[in-house]
Amino acid sequence: MVSLAEPVPLIIAPSRGYWASVGQRLLRDKVTMVCVVILLTIILAAIFAPYLGLADPYRGSIIRRLRPIGTPGYLLGTDEQGRDMLARLIYGGRLSLFIGLLPVFNAFVIGSLLGITAGFVGGKVNAAIMRTSDVFLAFPSVLLAVAISGALGAGILNSIVSLTIVFVPPIARIAESVTTQVRSLDFVDAARASGASSWTIIRVHILNNVLGPIFVYATSLISVSMILGAGLSFLGLGTKPPEPEWGLMLNTLRTAIYVQPWIAALPGAMIFMVSIGFNLVSDGLRSAMDVRR
Amino acid sequence: MLVYLIRRLLYVVPIALAVSVVCFSLVHIAPGDPLVSILPPDASLQLVEQMRKSYGFDQPIPVQFGIWLGKAIQGDFGTSIATSRPVSQEIYKAVGNTLMLAMAATLIGFTLGCFFGFVAGYFRDTWIDRVAVTVSILGVSVPHYWLGMVLVIVFAVLLPWLPPTGAGPGSSADWAWDWAHMQYLILPAVTMSVIPMGIVTRTVRALVGDILSQEFVDALRAKGLTDWGVFQHVVKNAAPTALTVIGLQLGYLLGGSILIETVFSWPGTGSLLNAAIFQRDLPLLQGTILVLAMFFVVLNLLVDVAQTAIDPRIRR
Numbered sequence: 107m108v109s110l111a112e113p114v115p116l117i118i119a120p121s122r123g124y125w126a127s128v129g130q131r132l133l134r135d136k137v138t139m140v141c142v143v144i145l146l147t148i149i150l151a152a153i154f155a156p157y158l159g160l161a162d163p164y165r166g167s168i169i170r171r172l173r174p175i176g177t178p179g180y181l182l183g184t185d186e187q188g189r190d191m192l193a194r195l196i197y198g199g200r201l202s203l204f205i206g207l208l209p210v211f212n213a214f215v216i217g218s219l220l221g222i223t224a225g226f227v228g229g230k231v232n233a234a235i236m237r238t239s240d241v242f243l244a245f246p247s248v249l250l251a252v253a254i255s256g257a258l259g260a261g262i263l264n265s266i267v268s269l270t271i272v273f274v275p276p277i278a279r280i281a282e283s284v285t286t287q288v289r290s291l292d293f294v295d296a297a298r299a300s301g302a303s304s305w306t307i308i309r310v311h312i313l314n315n316v317l318g319p320i321f322v323y324a325t326s327l328i329s330v331s332m333i334l335g336a337g338l339s340f341l342g343l344g345t346k347p348p349e350p351e352w353g354l355m356l357n358t359l360r361t362a363i364y365v366q367p368w369i370a371a372l373p374g375a376m377i378f379m380v381s382i383g384f385n386l387v388s389d390g391l392r393s394a395m396d397v398r399r
Numbered sequence: 400m401l402v403y404l405i406r407r408l409l410y411v412v413p414i415a416l417a418v419s420v421v422c423f424s425l426v427h428i429a430p431g432d433p434l435v436s437i438l439p440p441d442a443s444l445q446l447v448e449q450m451r452k453s454y455g456f457d458q459p460i461p462v463q464f465g466i467w468l469g470k471a472i473q474g475d476f477g478t479s480i481a482t483s484r485p486v487s488q489e490i491y492k493a494v495g496n497t498l499m500l501a502m503a504a505t506l507i508g509f510t511l512g513c514f515f516g517f518v519a520g521y522f523r524d525t526w527i528d529r530v531a532v533t534v535s536i537l538g539v540s541v542p543h544y545w546l547g548m549v550l551v552i553v554f555a556v557l558l559p560w561l562p563p564t565g566a567g568p569g570s571s572a573d574w575a576w577d578w579a580h581m582q583y584l585i586l587p588a589v590t591m592s593v594i595p596m597g598i599v600t601r602t603v604r605a606l607v608g609d610i611l612s613q614e615f616v617d618a619l620r621a622k623g624l625t626d627w628g629v630f631q632h633v634v635k636n637a638a639p640t641a642l643t644v645i646g647l648q649l650g651y652l653l654g655g656s657i658l659i660e661t662v663f664s665w666p667g668t669g670s671l672l673n674a675a676i677f678q679r680d681l682p683l684l685q686g687t688i689l690v691l692a693m694f695f696v697v698l699n700l701l702v703d704v705a706q707t708a709i710d711p712r713i714r715r
Contacts, residue, residue: 191552220517242418244699245692246654253688257425333542337658340544341673360662367552374545382540389536 131394138390141383146367148380152199161190163197172366183369185355187348191369195376198350201262202377205344205351206332207345208266213273220274221281222316226289226308236282237360238292239275247272251334255343265344269335273327280323284316318395329381336377352377403707411700417695419471422689423464426681476686482679486686488672494690496566496574497660497667501652508595509645515596516603517633523608531600538597547590547662554586563587564664587663590655595648602644606637623647639710646702650695 118331132138151158161180173184175191182191224235225325241252254268288294289312297307338344345351347358355373363370442450451457455466470477476486512535519531555563566579574580610616610633619629653668660669668687675683 237413240414241421244414244418244696245421246651246695247686248651248655248657249691249695252657252676253422253425253684254428256684257429257671259430276711329540336542337544340658342659342677356494356548360548363548363552363556368557371545371549371552372429374542376547377542377545378540382536385536385540 109274116117129393132390135390135394137385138394141386141390145380145387146384147200147382148376151196151202152203155193155200158196160193160196163189163193164348165189172362172369174366175368182372183366185359185369191372194350194355195352195372198352198355198373199380200375201345201349201351202332202336202353203340203380205262205265205269205335205339206380207328209269209273209335210324210327210331212266212270213277213327214320215268217274217277217324218281218317218320221278221287221320222308222312224278225282225285225316226304226312228286232282235278239278242271242275243279246339247330248334251273251338252341252343255338260343260346262345265338267334268338269331273324273331276327277320281316281320284319285312288312288315322388322392322395325384325391328384328388332377332381332384400707404704407700407703411696415693415696418692419468419689420464422685422692423444423467425688426686427449427460429681430450430681455528466575471524471686471689476689477682479680479683481674481680481683486683489683490668490687490690493666493668493671493687496665497653497656499574500584500587500591500660500665500667501649501656503584504591504652505595505645505649507588507592508648509641512596512599513603513641515600517607519600520607520611523611530605531604534601535597535604536615538593538600540597541593543590543593544658544662546593547587547659549587550590551662564662566664566666587659591652591659595645595652598648599644603637603641606640607633610636639706642709643702643706646698646705650698653694653698654691 166185166189168188170180170184171186171188173180173188175181175183177183180190180192182195183192185191220235224232229245245253251268252274254271255264258264258268293305294311297311301318302310336351336356339351339353342354342357342358345354347354351372356370356377359370359373447455455463458466467477468470474487476490478484479486479489482489515531515534519528522528551563554561562583563586566583567574616629616632619632624632646650656665657672658668659665660667661673664670668691671683671687674680
């Protein structure tokens, strides 16, 4: 549903001080820094959840179901089974972030490999890889994710597999176009003329110049991946109850919207926050790496 | 133009064929025997064999694909395992509802997106621009199924203005263009429109900024054209790209309606997919996905052709 192919700035010949200047520009970008801090807080809280002195996210109680936000002892209230919402939201980050981030990482590795190969080798290999990605790009991303995980059946692993399949083709396409552009530049010819082997050219001249743009593009997919991953759980195709996971929590709390509407909306607010955060960080990274500005 | 048209049409054939291969293989990546959901657990081997034959599962896979595709082209997607009705009938009923929803959402999203985009592009780097940019970032970042829930909470639970779910009063599935029915369309359509709105805003803002910084705009101003005249030139230059974006967005919305349809119990293709997945109704799943994917392929084609027709610079 969200467009997966956007132009990425091509940055050529990063000098030794390039990454240092990118870092400096990022540090000066206030919006990005605020987002980084918020995201890190959510991620670290999720990782170290067991040490934060939170209530047990699995233990419910029939007598304290759906307590309102601000109840003493239950800062964010309780859910439809009387489980502490704050604990479940923090613990929920573990699975939600895992399901959102892993497919993008997988797709970054697989897609770069395919795209760089296609761009560097060219010819029939290029045609085979790129025409195959065209087929998968001919599906709207949500439909493809739902179709694959629907056919494979519910489960975390299946969600991750289906989202990986969704994100490999767009990353491969970007990687191919960037590699093709870099390959035709003068310094690659110069390297070949001075006797560098194909492997050296790929390692030194191609990888150094293409991984940056591909990485920036991949970070822009994290937000889509978070929304889709939680969406699959929301549909019942991801995690199973009683596991705390934002999409699934949103689904099971739907019955509570007439009793405690704002508690029912909380898990979605977490997805929203993380999704905005990654989008803004990705935008910040993109403009920090764009040396032409 | 004609040569381009023919070349573009020919290019669709292999894509459409490959898309149908993917849809067909969905049944075969599904774990377990595709017949397992319709056969009783204690079915005799003889019965299993008989069913296998009647569904054609005893044939080699390429032959099965050929038979399936041949029937699908004629609009026969087999019989739904859950309802025993033809799959094509089920899809036909649902597609209309999804199309209506997606088109309403596209219309809202396109109108608002163009408005925000033009205003932001014209007033670059002012507070208006920043507001528009923020709106577009919120639009592309929001989990739309959650936004749907929030809108239900605000406009159906806290303020009893609109119905929370469904597509019409009572249980009748027949649509009519009166207020009693249309009020059911408002919340899902507004929810869905947020995504194209964000993307159109971003695209149009960048386009208008680009166009305004080109020399011909200065030339137009220099020859004494009014702001309104310049605006018309900007619209003419921005239209092809904006149309492409919105055409593709309509396709994404058609295929991605499942989450919103689930939130609002909207009786469209998304609800159909949902039912097909959880009842393991594989013919229905295959058929629905094929139809939605083909819609997307055809929309892509139409967008390309329309863009070439409008913008002579693209023709090669």
